[in-house]
Amino acid sequence: MNQWFDLDALARIGLGERQRRQLLAGVAQPDARPMRVVEVQRDHWRLHDGRQTHRAACAPLLAAELQAQHEALAVGDWVLARPDGDAGWRIGWRLLPQGQITRRSTAGRAADDRPGWRRQVLVSNVDLALLVMGLDGDYNPRRLERYLALVRMAGVAPLLLLSKADTLAPPALAARLDAARALLPAGVPVLALDLRQPAAAAALAPWLAPGCTAVLLGSSGAGKSTLANTLLAAADGDPASPRRTGAVRAGDDRGRHTTTVRTLLPLPGGACLIDTPGLRALRLDLPQPEALAEAFGDVAALAAQCRFRDCRHGDEPGCAVRAALSPQRLAHYHRLLGQAGCDAAQARGSAAARTPERAQREARQAERARLQQRQRDSRQRRRLLARGERWPPAGGG
Numbered sequence: 444m445n446q447w448f449d450l451d452a453l454a455r456i457g458l459g460e461r462q463r464r465q466l467l468a469g470v471a472q473p474d475a476r477p478m479r480v481v482e483v484q485r486d487h488w489r490l491h492d493g494r495q496t497h498r499a500a501c502a503p504l505l506a507a508e509l510q511a512q513h514e515a516l517a518v519g520d521w522v523l524a525r526p527d528g529d530a531g532w533r534i535g536w537r538l539l540p541q542g543q544i545t546r547r548s549t550a551g552r553a554a555d556d557r558p559g560w561r562r563q564v565l566v567s568n569v570d571l572a573l574l575v576m577g578l579d580g581d582y583n584p585r586r587l588e589r590y591l592a593l594v595r596m597a598g599v600a601p602l603l604l605l606s607k608a609d610t611l612a613p614p615a616l617a618a619r620l621d622a623a624r625a626l627l628p629a630g631v632p633v634l635a636l637d638l639r640q641p642a643a644a645a646a647l648a649p650w651l652a653p654g655c656t657a658v659l660l661g662s663s664g665a666g667k668s669t670l671a672n673t674l675l676a677a678a679d680g681d682p683a684s685p686r687r688t689g690a691v692r693a694g695d696d697r698g699r700h701t702t703t704v705r706t707l708l709p710l711p712g713g714a715c716l717i718d719t720p721g722l723r724a725l726r727l728d729l730p731q732p733e734a735l736a737e738a739f740g741d742v743a744a745l746a747a748q749c750r751f752r753d754c755r756h757g758d759e760p761g762c763a764v765r766a767a768l769s770p771q772r773l774a775h776y777h778r779l780l781g782q783a784g785c786d787a788a789q790a791r792g793s794a795a796a797r798t799p800e801r802a803q804r805e806a807r808q809a810e811r812a813r814l815q816q817r818q819r820d821s822r823q824r825r826r827l828l829a830r831g832e833r834w835p836p837a838g839g840g
């Protein structure tokens with residue numbers, strides 16, 4: 444048995460059967476320890492081993508590999524890390540992610556920094572997305588459509604959470620719920636809750652089973668961190684360190700930013716929750732236009748009834764889509780389709796731009812990085828053994 448493995452402890456931070464099999468099959472190095480990325484900072488990562496967190500850096504070889512694939516380490520990723528002296532731990536390998544939510548962005552740690560092509564990995568290995576929208580003026584159907592497309596393209600199940608239900612009278616609340624249900628694809632649950640109350644945790648319990656990883660998505664001020672607090676407090680009744688939430692400014696219903704980074708929180712009930720800062724401008728990453736059909740299932744279904752097979756749902760006569768959809772939803776669909784066309788063209792262009800010379804240069808850089816890493820490892824090992832300490836060292840920061 445590998446002394447670095449504690450599968451039960453890893454299960455508490457969301458290790459699923461698939462990752463378990465990958466780990467048991469693929470880990471050759473005895474000193475490489477499986478951990479989960481729980482926080483991404485500008486210059487380092489925080490990893491959880493099921494018992495405690497550690498500060499870590501990324502090995503240059505892995506960084507180069509990920510960059511070449513337009514990928515990046517994200518909160519929720521499963522990695523293998525080794526002790527790296529005073530620096531903490533060094534991430535050398537990442538397990539293939541599933542349920543990875545990505546967007547296009549000009550901010551944050553982008554997986555690819557070519558102009559106009561910034562794919563940003565938001566979170567990895569997520570099962571459920573809690574789309575939080577405030578009933579205090581934050582609710583916006585077009586934004587909801589983008590969020591739905593975002594998570595359904597990642598193969599992640601959405602749940603719409605209308606927060607601040609306490610701010611509306613029952614008839615107005617019922618009307619909002621009906622409007623939201625009309626927009627949601629079949630099978631997507633919707634709940635309207637006061638996220639500050641313990642009842643919110645009870646209402647969500649059926650979706651937050653042990654082993655599930657859920658991500659909170661929504662604008663700043665929608666109530667994401669409030670819900671995180673409620674869920675943390677619900678099971679043990681005594682949240683050790685309540686997370687801060689920001690008061691909403693009167694007038695514009697917008698919150699102060701108190702969640703600045705994405706953080707994975709193991710919940711006492713056994714699920715994991717990823718709190719995120721609000722996504723200011725959510726631009727989808729649409730390298731495959733077909734992916735959009737997932738989020739606009741009604742368009743795909745109605746298109747079969749259009750008079751023309753190749754109907755673009757513009758001004759063609761006998762268009763069933765135009766007849767059924769609201770002009771706003773149809774316009775939004777066309778806008779996203781246009782973006783998808785651009786993204787797909789760019790994805791093709793960037794694949795072509797990866798010439799053999801460039802690939803060779805990248806491979807040489809990666810090899811150099813690997814050698815440097817090996818030299819650093821062996822210096823560290825000599826230092827520790829000379830001091831009579833054991834290798835690999837126990838624990839971490």
Ligand SMILES: Nc1nc2c(ncn2[C@@H]2O[C@H](COP(=O)(O)OP(=O)(O)O)[C@@H](O)[C@H]2O)c(=O)[nH]1
Nearest residue numbers: 607637638663664665666667668669688689690
């Ligand atoms: N009345 C009411 N206030 C809420 C609710 N959820 C969140 N808030 C308040 O909204 C503000 C912003 O919440 P916060 O959790 O920081 O939003 P975040 O930016 O999405 O993390 C705080 O003052 C919360 O107390 C709710 O369900 N009802």
Ligand SMILES: [Mg+2]
Nearest residue numbers: 667668701702
């Ligand atoms: Mg927050």
